[in-house]
Amino acid sequence: MFFAQMLDHEYTTKTVFRENFFQDWREEMTHEERSLIQVLDKCDFGEIHAMHKAKVEVRKNMSKEEKLALKEANQKIVDEYGFCMLDHHKERIGNFKIEPPGLFRGRGEHPKQGMLKKRIQPEDVIINCSKEACVPLPPAGHRWKEVRHDNTVTWLASWTENIQGSIKYIMLNANSKLKGEKDWEKYEVARKLKTCVESIRNQYLLDLKSKEMVTRQRAVALYFIDKLALRAGNEKEEGETADTVGCCSLRVEHITLHEQLDGSDCVVEFDFLGKDSIRYYNKVPVIKKVFKNLKLFLENKEPGDDLFDRLNTGLMNKHLSSLMPGLTAKVFRTYNASIVLQEQLKELTNKSDNEVEKLLSYNRANRAVAILCNHQRALPKTFEQSMANLQAKIDARKEKLALVKTELKQVKKEAKTKGSPDPKLQVLVERKKGAVQRCEEQLLKMEVQATDKEENKQVALGTSKLNYLDPRISVAWSKNMEVPVEKIYNKSQRDKFAWAIDMTELDFEF
Known part of the structure; x- marks a missing residue:
């Protein structure tokens, strides 16, 4: 059913998706089914697909009364499960429904696409609430994995999904007081960076000539994080097969140096998979000191070797926090993104334009940021x-x-x-x-x-x-x-x- 209802989507034409799906499907089969169904290409999902389409049409063609009844039933669920008490105030919960089972899609060309996302049972879920709170009851015949009373975190429930082994959370709604405060704090930290960003830039430019290789590598990486809004690149979790990298985990094969390219000197060509397996491809002219250092870092290395072999994300984050409390690579992204938007809006918009033209200018300013952040x-x-x-x-x-x-x-x-x-x-x-x-x-x-x-x-x-x-x-x-x-x-x-x-x-x- 999961595969059949996706037949209209290009995912089901991808080799990786089909192979992963078939492997997981065979694990769910009985012995008799496994001996009979051995080649996915010979399977005809037409009838199941037609049944799914018919169900979709029935939903589309519901009468006003049926739609209203469904809406009221959904609202009752929201009223019962969609709120919690935070510091004696009623707050809306963001998304209180656990994602149903299905086939994993991922973003970009994810190597695990097509694998089976299994149904989450109450036995997989950790509930987090106050000691004095009334613990929500699990479905009949089930029990929670654990009931926790941790007031240092903001999640209300959590579980681990089976594809990537990542932890998923039930959180407060975006408009909750707590979320608003966190948001405000995040942007205020980025605004603080504005007061010291020039001294940080001057320092990493000086560090490009350091006698210590680790300092030079850190300076080049910081240059990329600042100028190109690259992510620092966190360590992969165990079992993670997607070959995604960030700035500190770049390998020799991910960059190509050009003395001259397209009329520019000292051009670095990047080609790697970033977060969510989204390809990052960019040709960027850099200053001579950075270019010379990169040539030095590449010497006597194989394509699979680390570009920054003396550096890792931990060292980079430690250095960043020493420059300014709370400073991380993400703060640089937030700072540069917001600055770019502000500058682009000043440059692109005119008060004399009509509303439609102003909105086009706004979207163009926003697009400049989206391109910067890939x-x-x-x-x-x-x-x-x-x-x-x-x-x-x-x-x-x-x-x-x-x-x-x-x-x-x-x-x-x-x-x-x-x-x-x-x-x-x-x-x-x-x-x-x-x-x-x-x-x-x-x-x-x-x-x-x-x-x-x-x-x-x-x-x-x-x-x-x-x-x-x-x-x-x-x-x-x-x-x-x-x-x-x-x-x-x-x-x-x-x-x-x-x-x-x-x-x-x-x-x-x-």
């Missing part, structure tokens, strides 16, 4: 059709505009030939002028929308907007530009950033 997404399956539909609407609107302009011309001509002013014709001229203006505004809106869709087709704007950009920059911009904040943040995002949206200062500087 936030990519796969091209949506429906992209070509969606763009074709939009283009058809643009063409139809152009035809309508040409027609309305012709009508306006004719009415003006008629009014002119009359000699004396005709009130009825004057009213008609004004109406036609209004129709032309409306048509031009609608056409501009559609053309801007098409530009926006095309430019953002493979860039994920949401990740940086939610995790790396200080929301106060966007809120101050929206108030200054008289653009409703609802146009920038959707309902759940406004809940998450309620602490920033409530601010009144318009001259906020990150």
Whole structure:
């Protein structure tokens, strides 16, 4: 069933996905099934797929009454399980439902895609609550793995998933007081970096000439973390097979040095898998000192050897925290992302632009950040059709505009030939002028929308907007530009950033 309901998706055409699925499926089979079903390509999932599609259609075609009944049933579940008490205040829980079983997809070309995500049982779940709290009851016939009373963490329940062995959590909603405070603290730490970033940069530039190799390697790595917003790269958990790396774990094979490339000197070509198996590919001109050091680091090394063989993430983080309390590679990403957004907004937006043009400029500023942070997404399956539909609407609107302009011309001509002013014709001229203006505004809106869709087709704007950009920059911009904040943040995002949206200062500087 899991495989059949994904037949329309490109995942089921990928060799790795199919091999992993078939291996896990065979483990679930009986002895008789295993001897009979030996080749995935010979299996026909058509009937199960058709059944799944039929169920989807039934859900789509539900009556208003059925939809309302379903909505009310879901709301009852939210009312019962969707809240907790935090410091005597009722707080909404983020997502209180455990992910159901299915086939693992992962991001990018993940080597474990297609493996079976097993159903989580109550025996896998740790509950975290106050000692005096009433412990929620597990389903009948089951028991919790453990009941814990740890007030130093913010999660309410946790379990370990079987694919990567990572721990998953039930947390408070994004708009909870606790989450808002954590968010505010994160951006304030990044703002503190602004006060000392120049001295840190001066120091790592001096360290590029250090007599100690470890200091030189650390300086080059810090240069990359600062200038390219690379992640430091945490140690892989045991059993992790995805060959993902960060700055400190780069290998010789991940970079190529070019004395000259595309009209630039000292170019470093990066090609590696970053977080979530997303490919990072970039050609970056660097300063001569960095280039010379990289040549030195590459000497007498094989492709699989570490580029920074004297450095690891632990050493880098220890060094960063000595430069400024709370400083990590992520703080650099947050700082640089927010600074880039602020600078791009100043450069790209004009107060005289209309709202549609201002929003296009905002998305372009956001995209500059997403590109810096390598936030990519796969091209949506429906992209070509969606763009074709939009283009058809643009063409139809152009035809309508040409027609309305012709009508306006004719009415003006008629009014002119009359000699004396005709009130009825004057009213008609004004109406036609209004129709032309409306048509031009609608056409501009559609053309801007098409530009926006095309430019953002493979860039994920949401990740940086939610995790790396200080929301106060966007809120101050929206108030200054008289653009409703609802146009920038959707309902759940406004809940998450309620602490920033409530601010009144318009001259906020990150």
